[in-house]
Amino acid sequence: MALKKPENMQYEEAIVELEQIVSHLEAGELPLEDALKQFERGISLARSNSQKLQKAQQQVSILMKNDTQSSVQEFSET
Helix, strand or coil, X not given: CCCCCHHHCCHHHHHHHHHHHHHHHHHCCCCHHHHHHHHHHHHHHHHHXXXXXXXXXXXXXXXXXXXXXXXCCCCXXX
């Protein structure tokens, strides 16, 4: 099965794959060449997700600027 391009994946889907890659690399059982391929894939996934997060932050910022009735408040988990 062909892997999806990171830019075509949902954020959550990429996180799951990235966690699997980290697990495989941490196990230390992959041959060097396979480990390098997995590492390269992981870097691509991380970069793609970083771009998605930046885009989401920009959208939130724009929406908050357009909403003059609301103010930004600190998030608390209580």
